[in-house]
Amino acid sequence: MLDRLRIVLIGTSHPGNIGAVARAMHNMGLSDLALVAPRCEVIHQESISRASGADHLLHNARIHADLEDAVADCTFTVGASARSRTLPWPMVSPRELAERLPSECQPSGSRVALVFGREDSGLTNAELQRCNAHVHIPTNADFSSLNLAAAVQVVAYECRLAWLATQTQAPELSSDEHDDTLATHADLERYFEHLERTLVAIEFHDPAKPRQLMARLRRLYLRARPEQIELNILRGILTATEKQAARTKTTPDNPSTHE
Known part of the structure; x- marks a missing residue:
């Protein structure tokens, strides 16, 4: 240890x-x-x-x-x-x-x-x-x-x-405990960058008026201690959100033109 x-x-x-x-x-x-x-x-x-x-x-x-x-x-x-x-x-x-x-x-x-x-x-x-x-x-x-x-x-x-x-007194751990690796600091920092970029893209976050949003989200995720696989899921959600936001911005406002 x-x-x-x-x-x-x-x-x-x-x-x-x-x-x-x-x-x-x-x-x-x-x-x-x-x-x-x-x-x-x-x-x-x-x-x-x-x-x-x-x-x-x-x-x-x-x-x-x-x-x-x-x-x-x-x-x-x-x-x-x-x-x-x-x-x-x-x-x-x-x-x-x-x-x-x-x-x-x-x-x-x-x-x-x-x-x-x-x-x-x-x-x-x-x-x-x-x-x-x-x-x-x-x-x-x-x-x-x-x-x-x-x-x-x-x-x-x-x-x-x-x-x-x-x-x-060694702790007794079941064989299936701790199978998943925790996300590293570098992984989390990349996630926070991705998260902020996505929140700006969907106009949920305004960097000019941050109101401690990212700091509070940092506190939330750092407290949660996500595993690597969980962070991959979260980043996948962000990527899908970015793609949907991009499609929404490029789709004409006229409903008749929608597929």
């Missing part, structure tokens, strides 16, 4: 924090580190020093231009958020997240991304809307700011506890 967890850091500005995150990951048995548009050197004297022997994670870390690329192959993406947003998203604690991991990591090809934002501003609303859920660490309300590595350590610790529990 731990091999299927990816820690994603966005816009990290201090090399020491990247090194400390690598140490926290290695302590808990995690090894998949992805960096999105880091604002500092990754392989730096301070990052290596703070890694304290986990610098192999720094050398093996993959660097991406954006979040989309970093989580494209993931089936479950969770963004760390210190506060609720205008449009609430499913919120879990680190322990609740960890309890879900055995089932999230069970299907073949599944991978979980745990996304952490910038030291000074966290994750943007747009980045959080790319996540299936938000994880919130219930800190002291009077002093809630956590160091980046400390936040990763808390979440990674809970993940390790959940993994240790599976070693002593």
Whole structure:
């Protein structure tokens, strides 16, 4: 299970924090580190020093231009958020997240991304809307700011506890469970693009007056966790809708000319 967890850091500005995150990951048995548009050197004297022997994670870390690329192959993406947003998203604690991991990591090809934002501003609303859920660490309300590595350590610790529990009590699964692969983040993003294009074509959605329509639909589908075959069905419906809309627009208004 731990091999299927990816820690994603966005816009990290201090090399020491990247090194400390690598140490926290290695302590808990995690090894998949992805960096999105880091604002500092990754392989730096301070990052290596703070890694304290986990610098192999720094050398093996993959660097991406954006979040989309970093989580494209993931089936479950969770963004760390210190506060609720205008449009609430499913919120879990680190322990609740960890309890879900055995089932999230069970299907073949599944991978979980745990996304952490910038030291000074966290994750943007747009980045959080790319996540299936938000994880919130219930800190002291009077002093809630956590160091980046400390936040990763808390979440990674809970993940390790959940993994240790599976070693002593493996879940009993029937032979026909988890036969269908969950849709990946990249699959869902292509679906959202297709959905918005179709909604514009049938004049249900006006991009000039979005009214959070696409954000709400994102929340709906990300919460539903569709399987690949289900997403294929949904895209087939969209394609048929587009074709029908195109035929309607090209058909004369005079009923007598209709076939």
